[in-house]
Amino acid sequence: xxxxxxxxxxxxxxxxxxxxxxxxxxxxxxxxxxxxxxxxxxxxxxxxxxxxxxxxxxxxxxxxxxxxxxxxxxxxxxxxxxxxxxxxxxxxxxxxxxxxxxxxxxxxxxxxxxxxxxxxxxxxxxxxxxxxxxxxxxxxxxxxxxxxxxxxxxxxxxxxxxxxxxxxxxxxxxxxxxxxxxxxxxxxxxxxxxxxxxxxxxxxxxxxxxxxxxxxxxxxxxxxxxxxxxxxxxxxxxxxxxxxxxxxxxxxxxxxxxxxxxxxxxxxxxxxxxxxxxxxxxxxxxxxxxxxxxxxxxxxxxxxxxxxxxxxxxxxxxxx
Amino acid sequence: xxxxxxxxxxxxxxxxxxxxxxxxxxxxxxxxxxxxxxxxxxxxxxxxxxxxxxxxxxxxxxxxxxxxxxxxxxxxxxxxxxxxxxxxxxxxxxxxxxxxxxxxxxxxxxxxxxxxxxxxxxxxxxxxxxxxxxxxxxxxxxxxxxxxxxxxxxxxxxxxxxxxxxxxxxxxxxxxxxxxxxxxxxxxxxxxxxxxxxxxxxxxxxxxxxxxxxxxxxxxxxxxxxxxxxxxxxxxxxxxxxxxxxxxxxxxxxxxxxxxxxxxxxxxxxxxxxxxxxxxxxxxxxxxxxxxxxxxxxxxxxxxxxxxxxxxxxxxxxxxxxx
Numbered sequence: 001x002x003x004x005x006x007x008x009x010x011x012x013x014x015x016x017x018x019x020x021x022x023x024x025x026x027x028x029x030x031x032x033x034x035x036x037x038x039x040x041x042x043x044x045x046x047x048x049x050x051x052x053x054x055x056x057x058x059x060x061x062x063x064x065x066x067x068x069x070x071x072x073x074x075x076x077x078x079x080x081x082x083x084x085x086x087x088x089x090x091x092x093x094x095x096x097x098x099x100x101x102x103x104x105x106x107x108x109x110x111x112x113x114x115x116x117x118x119x120x121x122x123x124x125x126x127x128x129x130x131x132x133x134x135x136x137x138x139x140x141x142x143x144x145x146x147x148x149x150x151x152x153x154x155x156x157x158x159x160x161x162x163x164x165x166x167x168x169x170x171x172x173x174x175x176x177x178x179x180x181x182x183x184x185x186x187x188x189x190x191x192x193x194x195x196x197x198x199x200x201x202x203x204x205x206x207x208x209x210x211x212x213x214x215x216x217x218x219x220x221x222x223x224x225x226x227x228x229x230x231x232x233x234x235x236x237x238x239x240x241x242x243x244x245x246x247x248x249x250x251x252x253x254x255x256x257x258x259x260x261x262x263x264x265x266x267x268x269x270x271x272x273x274x275x276x277x278x279x280x281x282x283x284x285x286x287x288x289x290x291x292x293x294x295x296x297x298x299x300x301x302x303x304x305x306x307x308x309x310x311x312x313x314x315x316x317x318x319x320x
Numbered sequence: 321x322x323x324x325x326x327x328x329x330x331x332x333x334x335x336x337x338x339x340x341x342x343x344x345x346x347x348x349x350x351x352x353x354x355x356x357x358x359x360x361x362x363x364x365x366x367x368x369x370x371x372x373x374x375x376x377x378x379x380x381x382x383x384x385x386x387x388x389x390x391x392x393x394x395x396x397x398x399x400x401x402x403x404x405x406x407x408x409x410x411x412x413x414x415x416x417x418x419x420x421x422x423x424x425x426x427x428x429x430x431x432x433x434x435x436x437x438x439x440x441x442x443x444x445x446x447x448x449x450x451x452x453x454x455x456x457x458x459x460x461x462x463x464x465x466x467x468x469x470x471x472x473x474x475x476x477x478x479x480x481x482x483x484x485x486x487x488x489x490x491x492x493x494x495x496x497x498x499x500x501x502x503x504x505x506x507x508x509x510x511x512x513x514x515x516x517x518x519x520x521x522x523x524x525x526x527x528x529x530x531x532x533x534x535x536x537x538x539x540x541x542x543x544x545x546x547x548x549x550x551x552x553x554x555x556x557x558x559x560x561x562x563x564x565x566x567x568x569x570x571x572x573x574x575x576x577x578x579x580x581x582x583x584x585x586x587x588x589x590x591x592x593x594x595x596x597x598x599x600x601x602x603x604x605x606x607x608x609x610x611x612x613x614x615x616x617x618x619x620x621x622x623x624x625x626x627x628x629x630x631x632x633x634x635x636x637x638x639x640x641x642x643x
Contacts, residue, residue, distance in 0.1 A: 097425055101425060115412055121385020152381055316427065318423050319422070319462070320484075
């Protein structure tokens with residue numbers, strides 16, 4: 001891993017893209033340019049990037065309400081994403097879905113999802129498709145600590161296991177389900193322990209360490225491709241913001257706790273590591289930052305300049 | 321023409337379509353070697369094997385969610401729910417996922433998915449295994465709702481459902497499974513959104529759904545003896561709905577009775593009546609009559625269950641009230 005300079009710099013850049021995109025998302029919300037809400041992925045960038053880097057382009061993912069990071073890491077187009085978030089005709093869903101429903105099947109993105117836990121059986125379905133079609137594709141299923149308490153988690157993990165499906169369950173443990181701390185909704189230390197009851201491996205990794213996530217998902221993907229079945233990977237991280245752009249996230253946790261966790265920033269941490277290991281210079285990283293800043297700026301400008309959908313589009317795309 | 325049972329017509333449709341298209345598979349509980357709780361997949365496992373007739377754990381939400389994911393990625397799954405009442409356990413994947421994915425993704429994908437299940441009272445199966453809940457899904461844009469009333473319709477409509485690129489809910493009445501009817505040997509399909517005039521008549525229009533078509537036809541024969549000539553229309557698909565055939569009939573007869581096994585309150589009889597009142601009010605010579613199941617859970621005891629759903633006698637009385 002450490003030797004592959006191109007790959008590590010790419011992962012750094014991808015994390016930064018998510019970070020700056022999400023900051024821009026919050027900014028457009030605050031400026032009143034976004035209808036509705038969005039759920040920022042700030043602080044969890046290493047999970048999406050580590051996991052998606054371990055996938056091939058034609059592998060599938062299912063995502064969540066906090067989906068911008070997954071979509072971007074799987075190759076989503078920043079302009080179309082920002083346009084969708086602003087409800088524009090040029091967005092991924094022609095303005096019909098918004099932040100929580102971005103999908104691009106051509107990139108293997110089977111959709112962000114507004115229902116917590118709903119993506120798990122859908123991931124089982126796409127993995128079943130791959131097994132039936134024998135096309136060697138793997139599905140990575142992203143979901144949160146909160147979703148691991150839904151019935152669909154149990155049903156999906158069980159079904160994936162009995163049929164030995166090529167799916168990797170990536171649990172993003174960001175410590176909160178909206179305002180509810182994990183200590184109040186899960187009685188065990190590691191969510192990954194739940195895998196044992198379905199008969200497949202479960203591991204917990206540092207979700208703020210992009211290489212650790214990448215390595216774990218890579219092993220799970222290989223296992224899935226060999227027909228050995230699913231893996232549950234719990235990535236422990238922290239949700240820097242409130243639940244959504246409309247939630248300051250201060251009513252149910254202390255500022256100290258947030259500050260303490262922000263100090264574990266996956267991007268700063270990774271940048272430092274790259275410099276220390278001689279894989280990048282400060283200048284390299286600054287150049288990446290400038291180009292990403294430009295990209296995000298262009299995406300926001302594109303979205304702002306784009307038209308809203310026409311009223312006559314309301315009945316379009318309901319049925320084939 | 322040969323006569324076969326409703327259930328065999330359904331199995332024949334499944335078999336023919338599965339031979340035609342490798343992407344089709346069936347997924348559900350006890351549908352493999354066992355052949356289904358109502359024997360609706362009997363013999364298919366032996367022919368197509370465990371890769372295409374997939375037995376599942378008891379996980380209705382997981383079954384439908386899995387089918388949604390498979391449909392989104394190039395398969396054409398048919399998900400069977402053992403009882404129509406179990407849709408309640410799978411409402412999220414049906415209502416929030418299957419019905420909405422295409423629209424909310426801006427037309428990015430198609431979901432060729434059939435959810436096949438049964439409905440109806442009359443078997444002393446009590447409140448959780450007898451309901452007629454199909455009406456709910458007519459209130460969720462993005463789904464299609466099919467209710468075959470004869471073996472002929474069952475086969476032709478199921479083939480159309482399987483070939484449709486949208487999520488289709490296919491409801492079979494449990495009391496119809498063993499009913500026989502004419503089904504041609506040769507290939508045919510029945511388009512959605514085309515009602516069938518099961519009996520032509522000039523005095524009153526009876527719009528009936530599913531098993532209520534059988535009851536209405538029996539009632540019509542009795543009424544004929546008394547000189548009342550009833551026209552019985554079977555919409556066959558509730559979504560899409562063939563309004564034109566119903567309205568044309570009402571324009572001819574001036575009288576309308578609607579018979580459905582769903583609960584009367586908030587059910588589809590109200591919707592059908594409203595359509596006719598909106599679009600053909602001037603042609604009505606009498607108040608529209610609606611017959612639905614009583615607004616109670618389906619009772620267990622035969623003495624109670626027999627008065628739960630509309631009967632032939634109820635239909636005759638409703639017709640006579642306005643003729």
